[in-house]
Amino acid sequence: MSTTIIETKSALDTALRPAAEAGKQSSLEVTDYDNRQTVGAITVDHPKMVCRNVNVYYGAKQALRNVGIDIGANQVIAFIGPSGCGKSTFLRCLNRMNDTIVTCRVTGQLKLDDEDIYAPVIDVVQLRARIGMVFQKPNPFPKSIYENVAYGPRIHGMVNTKAELDELVRASLERAGLLKEVDKRMNDPGTSLSGGQQQRLCIARAIAVNPEVILMDEPCSALDPIATAKIEELIDELRENYTIVIVTHSMQQAARVSQRTAYFHLGDLIEVGETDQIFTNPKHKLTEDYITGRFG
Amino acid sequence: MQSFLLLTLILLSIGGYYLGRNRAFAVAGGQIRHLHSLPSFYGSYTALWCGLPALIVFAVWATLQPSVIIDLVVSGMPPELRNLPPDQLNLVVNDLKNLVSGNIVSSTPDAAMLDAANRYHNLQLIGNVSLWVVILTLAIAGAAYAWRAISPSLRARNRVEQVVNLLLILSSTVAIFTTIGIVLSVLFESILFFRKVPITEFLFGTQWSPQTALRADQVGSSGAFGSVPLFAGTLLISGIAMVVAVPIGLMAALFLSEYATPKFRAVAKPALEILAGIPTVVYGFFAALTVAPLIREIGAAMGLHVASESALAAGLVMGIMIIPFVSSLSDDVINAVPQSMRDGSYALGATKSETITRVLLPAALPGIVGSILLAVSRAIGETMIVVMAAGLSANLTANPLEAVTTVTVQIVTLLTGDQEFDSPKTLAAFALGLMLFVVTLILNIIALHVVRKYREQYE
Known part of the structure; x- marks a missing residue:
C-alpha cells in the first residue's frame, strides 16, 4: 500500500501547488457556482450499493438533495466536504441509522446488491448486520474487550460454542490489528484502552459480525497522528x-x-470521481475551491 | 439588644465592602487592570476583616457571658445561699433569673435575693455595653486594617477564596458531625437499655411485649423485648413493597426513557413524581379503608382467612408510594447513558430490547441500584401506612395476610404519650433505632459492593 499512498500524496502536492499559484483552470467543466448538478462518473462496474435520487429531510428542512452515487465493491470511497454538507447524513442513510431520528425522512432509492434497503420487507436489524458502522468518537461498550467484540456475534447467534466464539473474537481482533496489544488483557474494560486502540476495538467489533460494507464516520478525527496512521x-x-x-x-x-x-x-x-482525478484535476469549481483551501 | 448589635455588624460589613471597593479603585488610579484582583474582591476582603473577627468574638462572648455573670453573682451572695448543694443552688439561680426578667418566682424574694438580683442586673448591663464597645471597636479596627492594606499588589482574591474554602469545609463537616452526634446519643441510650434488658434477649427473643411494671405487684407486667418479630415484620412489608415497586418502577423508567415520545414523557414523568409528593398519611387512609378491605374480600372469596389489617395491604400501598423513587431516578440514569452507546449497539444490528438489556441497563446499573436503595430506605423508614394498614400486633409470621408491625411503628408507639425516660419501655425505642441504623448501614455497604463489582463505566 505504501507505494500507492506516496504516489497519491505527491500527486496531491503537485495538484495543490499550481492551483494555489496561478490557477490553471483549463480542466474545469463547471465554473458556475450555482450549478449543483453532480459532475463525474457516479457509476462503477461492480457496484455494491446503488443510490439514486436520495433526498433526506429533517422535519421541514432538506438536508440532502437528489444524491445519486454507486459504491463499488471492495473499494474505499471517501466522502469529503465542509461541515454540515450532508456527508454524514448520507452515510447514516446507508445503514438506516437515520431511522433512530424521529423527524428524519428519507426518499429515493438505496440498493444493496440489488435489494432496496428501505423496502418494507427489509429487517433493519439484519441490514445493519450486513452494513457495519464505525463512529467518529470511539464508543466501546462499558464491557470487557472480549465482550465488546463478542457482542455482535452473540446477538446474531453466529456461533454455537464458546470455543467458536473465542476463535471469532480473536480473529476479529487480529484483523483489526489489535490482538497483539490486548491478548493478555481480554477481560480488561474496553474503555481502559487508548483512543486509537478503542477505535480499532470498534472496528473489530464491527467486523466480528462479518458485514459486507463498513461505514466509517470520521474514524480518525479524535485520534493522534500515529493512531491515525494505524487505522x-x-x-x-x-x-x-x-x-x-x-x-x-x-x-x-x-x-x-x-x-x-x-x-x-x-x-x-x-x-464524484477517481481520487487521483478529484485531487489533481477537479471538474467543478466548488470542488477545486475546497481542495485548494479556498473554501471550508 | 444583641440582635441589634448583629444588625449593626452586618451594616458595618456592607459599608466595609463599598469602602474597600472604592479604595481599590482609588489606589489603582481608575485602572482596574493594575489591580491583582477585581475591585469586588477588595470589597469582600474589607468586609470580611470588618465582620469576621468581630463575629467570632461576639459568638464566644455570648456563650460565656451568662455563666460568668452567674459565677460573679453567686460569689457575692451570703454564705448560707452560696454553700447550698448544687441542685438547690440551681433553683436559687433560676429564681434569680426569673426575678430579673420579671417572671413569676417561687416565693417572695428576701433582701439577699433582691440584692443579688440587682447585682445580676447591673452586671448584665455592664456586660452588654462592653460587648457593644468591644465588637464595634474590633469591626472598625478590622476594616481600617484592611483599608490600609489595600494596594494593587494585595492578593485579595486569594484571601477571600481561602475564607470561602474554609466555609465550604465547615459546611461539609456539619453533616458528618450531626450524624456522629445522633449515633452517639442513640448509642448511649441503648447502652442504658441493655443494662436493664440483656442484649441477647433483645437480638434473638421472639416475643415483643414492651410492658414494664409500675408497681412490684402489678399483674401482667412482665415485659418481653425480643426484637425479632419487629424486624421480621419490617422485612416482610418492605419486601412486598419492593416486589411491587422495583419491577413497575424499572419498567416505567425504561418506557419513559426509551419508548415514550418526548411529548408523552414530558407529561408522564411529572405525573409519576406527584406520587412521591402525596403525604404518607393519605396513603395510609387509602391502605386502611380501600386496599385492606379489598384484600380481605378477595381472600374471603378464595376461602382464605385474611386479617382486616394485613402486611399485604400495607406493603402493596407502600410499593405504589415508592414507585416514583425507582422510576424517576432510574429514568434519569438511563437517559444519561450516552447516545453513542445506543448508536454503537444499533449499528451492530442489535434490536431495541437487546440494546436495553445488554448495554443500557448494565451501564446504568450503579444509578439503578442507588434508586432501589433509596426506595428500600424509604420502605424501611415508612411508619404511617403501617400504623394504619398493618396494625400494631407484633406477630412473628411470614404470612402476608396477617397483621404485623414494624420497627418504626414500635418506636412511635413507645415514645408517644407521657413516658418516663428511664424505663426499659422508652429506652427500647433507642435500641430499636440503633438496630435500624446498623441494618440500613449494612444494606448500604452491601449495595455499594454490588455496584462496584458489576458496574460498567462508560467514561
Missing part, C-alpha cells in the same frame, strides 16, 4: 474483504486511503 493502514487492508465508505475532514486522508472520492456541498453531491 488508515487497517482500512487499506480491510478493502480486500469489505466495501468501505469513509467520511473524512482530512483531504490528505481521503487521498491516502480511498480509490474514489465524492465531494458534498451544502446538501448537494457536487462531484
Whole structure:
C-alpha cells in the first residue's frame, strides 16, 4: 500500500501547488457556482450499493438533495466536504441509522446488491448486520474487550460454542490489528484502552459480525497522528474483504486511503470521481475551491 | 439588644465592602487592570476583616457571658445561699433569673435575693455595653486594617477564596458531625437499655411485649423485648413493597426513557413524581379503608382467612408510594447513558430490547441500584401506612395476610404519650433505632459492593 499512498500524496502536492499559484483552470467543466448538478462518473462496474435520487429531510428542512452515487465493491470511497454538507447524513442513510431520528425522512432509492434497503420487507436489524458502522468518537461498550467484540456475534447467534466464539473474537481482533496489544488483557474494560486502540476495538467489533460494507464516520478525527496512521493502514487492508465508505475532514486522508472520492456541498453531491482525478484535476469549481483551501 | 448589635455588624460589613471597593479603585488610579484582583474582591476582603473577627468574638462572648455573670453573682451572695448543694443552688439561680426578667418566682424574694438580683442586673448591663464597645471597636479596627492594606499588589482574591474554602469545609463537616452526634446519643441510650434488658434477649427473643411494671405487684407486667418479630415484620412489608415497586418502577423508567415520545414523557414523568409528593398519611387512609378491605374480600372469596389489617395491604400501598423513587431516578440514569452507546449497539444490528438489556441497563446499573436503595430506605423508614394498614400486633409470621408491625411503628408507639425516660419501655425505642441504623448501614455497604463489582463505566 505504501507505494500507492506516496504516489497519491505527491500527486496531491503537485495538484495543490499550481492551483494555489496561478490557477490553471483549463480542466474545469463547471465554473458556475450555482450549478449543483453532480459532475463525474457516479457509476462503477461492480457496484455494491446503488443510490439514486436520495433526498433526506429533517422535519421541514432538506438536508440532502437528489444524491445519486454507486459504491463499488471492495473499494474505499471517501466522502469529503465542509461541515454540515450532508456527508454524514448520507452515510447514516446507508445503514438506516437515520431511522433512530424521529423527524428524519428519507426518499429515493438505496440498493444493496440489488435489494432496496428501505423496502418494507427489509429487517433493519439484519441490514445493519450486513452494513457495519464505525463512529467518529470511539464508543466501546462499558464491557470487557472480549465482550465488546463478542457482542455482535452473540446477538446474531453466529456461533454455537464458546470455543467458536473465542476463535471469532480473536480473529476479529487480529484483523483489526489489535490482538497483539490486548491478548493478555481480554477481560480488561474496553474503555481502559487508548483512543486509537478503542477505535480499532470498534472496528473489530464491527467486523466480528462479518458485514459486507463498513461505514466509517470520521474514524480518525479524535485520534493522534500515529493512531491515525494505524487505522488508515487497517482500512487499506480491510478493502480486500469489505466495501468501505469513509467520511473524512482530512483531504490528505481521503487521498491516502480511498480509490474514489465524492465531494458534498451544502446538501448537494457536487462531484464524484477517481481520487487521483478529484485531487489533481477537479471538474467543478466548488470542488477545486475546497481542495485548494479556498473554501471550508 | 444583641440582635441589634448583629444588625449593626452586618451594616458595618456592607459599608466595609463599598469602602474597600472604592479604595481599590482609588489606589489603582481608575485602572482596574493594575489591580491583582477585581475591585469586588477588595470589597469582600474589607468586609470580611470588618465582620469576621468581630463575629467570632461576639459568638464566644455570648456563650460565656451568662455563666460568668452567674459565677460573679453567686460569689457575692451570703454564705448560707452560696454553700447550698448544687441542685438547690440551681433553683436559687433560676429564681434569680426569673426575678430579673420579671417572671413569676417561687416565693417572695428576701433582701439577699433582691440584692443579688440587682447585682445580676447591673452586671448584665455592664456586660452588654462592653460587648457593644468591644465588637464595634474590633469591626472598625478590622476594616481600617484592611483599608490600609489595600494596594494593587494585595492578593485579595486569594484571601477571600481561602475564607470561602474554609466555609465550604465547615459546611461539609456539619453533616458528618450531626450524624456522629445522633449515633452517639442513640448509642448511649441503648447502652442504658441493655443494662436493664440483656442484649441477647433483645437480638434473638421472639416475643415483643414492651410492658414494664409500675408497681412490684402489678399483674401482667412482665415485659418481653425480643426484637425479632419487629424486624421480621419490617422485612416482610418492605419486601412486598419492593416486589411491587422495583419491577413497575424499572419498567416505567425504561418506557419513559426509551419508548415514550418526548411529548408523552414530558407529561408522564411529572405525573409519576406527584406520587412521591402525596403525604404518607393519605396513603395510609387509602391502605386502611380501600386496599385492606379489598384484600380481605378477595381472600374471603378464595376461602382464605385474611386479617382486616394485613402486611399485604400495607406493603402493596407502600410499593405504589415508592414507585416514583425507582422510576424517576432510574429514568434519569438511563437517559444519561450516552447516545453513542445506543448508536454503537444499533449499528451492530442489535434490536431495541437487546440494546436495553445488554448495554443500557448494565451501564446504568450503579444509578439503578442507588434508586432501589433509596426506595428500600424509604420502605424501611415508612411508619404511617403501617400504623394504619398493618396494625400494631407484633406477630412473628411470614404470612402476608396477617397483621404485623414494624420497627418504626414500635418506636412511635413507645415514645408517644407521657413516658418516663428511664424505663426499659422508652429506652427500647433507642435500641430499636440503633438496630435500624446498623441494618440500613449494612444494606448500604452491601449495595455499594454490588455496584462496584458489576458496574460498567462508560467514561
